[in-house]
Amino acid sequence: MVIDKRSGVPVYRQIAADIRERITSGEYAPGAQLPSEQDLTATYDVSRPTIRDAVGLLRAEGVVYSQHGRGVFVTPPRKVQRLSRSRLSKAARQENKGAFLGDAAAGGFTPSTTVKIRFEPADERTAELLGIQPGTEVTVRDRVMRADGLAVQLAVSRLPREFTRGTPIEETNTGPGGAYGRLEEAGQEFAPFEEIVRARMPSPEEASTLQLAEGVPVLHVTRIARNTNGVALEVNDMILAADRYELGYEIRTD
């Protein structure tokens, strides 16, 4: 084999590199099953924990995934969905019922959403982002978006309650055009949105609700909506599975 036990490089890393190489070279095709751990101990002449360490590395990289009782498989490339953020335009909003439902129509899946509404005092971060005093009451819309029953996106939206009182924003169903539509009806005029994009590994809760495979990070998008006076109306934190979504932005050069 290609393994040199006296090279200083840990054996399990050498094995991982070898398997990774066989995957990229096509010897192990996407979706194909790897040899069993038993077989691998034989071919590399090491113990099973060492094999498991090697496979564990590849799993953490998202290169393979394993199924209890079945085997280890090469992660096939995911068909990712592009979220074009320019669709947040006023025109698009008037056509669609909401951002997610618009995506569903484009992506060809059956959407469903669970919404939980609550009211709470603004924490430090929320206050900072909304430019209000900590403790000010905010309306929180906590949403789980599902595509064909599978949770694919989490979103928590916070608005100072003064902007939502007496509007359908405090209801489960905000009506056509979503919360933004209601804010516009109330006379608000939107300044350009600001979006901040981060990536990190999911928390265990996120991993289970989004049913993430090991080695799959999440995209964390924070959107801040302001009116033309610079007053923040909403801060929306979205969590997306990175193997299912990519974000498209347009940057004007003028």
Added chain:
Amino acid sequence: MVIDKRSGVPVYRQIAADIRERITSGEYAPGAQLPSEQDLTATYDVSRPTIRDAVGLLRAEGVVYSQHGRGVFVTPPRKVQRLSRSRLSKAARQENKGAFLGDAAAGGFTPSTTVKIRFEPADERTAELLGIQPGTEVTVRDRVMRADGLAVQLAVSRLPREFTRGTPIEETNTGPGGAYGRLEEAGQEFAPFEEIVRARMPSPEEASTLQLAEGVPVLHVTRIARNTNGVALEVNDMILAADRYELGYEIRTD
């Protein structure tokens, strides 16, 4: 202890959850050292491999990191740098020497860059993105950006060679305003840039050159620059450490 060996939940996950809880509760402060594996085997009354499985989980989540011979430590929150993409505007370009150098001035670190230039036939993906025939010669600018000596960003930029021939874009130093400045001098007028943002776990090479800790994903940004006729001039793939960068976008609603 809080560990129930007959609960069905694997012991190492219970331990990981307990430690994670103690971290979020503040019992183990950011940067603080965890008890040694030896101590943990005693407090939880399990074997060392089980403890290592638990700590390995937390490491994969990026919650803790370990140093050989020293101990395991709670990952302190990183001070992340905001990359405001609107800075790609023409005006900003005329002021700054280049995007990265502008960031350096804002971030207060000493920047350095290594550039490798090569020419190669366009592969499938590049041709698709640039809207050219596969095999067409492209100029490749392969850059490693460093902040205070530490590699923080990788960028590979590809341009159809017809746009770069005879210009400083084929040199290491492109001059003031960067490659975009040269293209404008050649009479190109830019349409809005398109950027596609993805996140994934790093390849081993990326992890080592960017010196990424375990459990840190990378942001993969693909920028496509087109002229006002819709002809693609450049496709730029950037790899950023997700614990050091966040991306800021502005979305116009008009």
Added chain:
DNA sequence: CACGTCCACTCGTCTTTACAAGTTGAGACC
């Protein structure tokens, strides 16, 4: 007091062994 050695402590790697739990197909049975 300064320096260097050494030792104790840390995590990293690897082996051997055992059992549990999920999956699948062969083969017996109805």
Added chain:
DNA sequence: GGTCTCAACTTGTAAAGACGAGTGGACGTG
């Protein structure tokens, strides 16, 4: 032919032991 059981696979979890290697402080020596 259809169904059920079971055995033989798979990976998951856990233990105990051993040695290696990096770190840093105690301690002795000069």
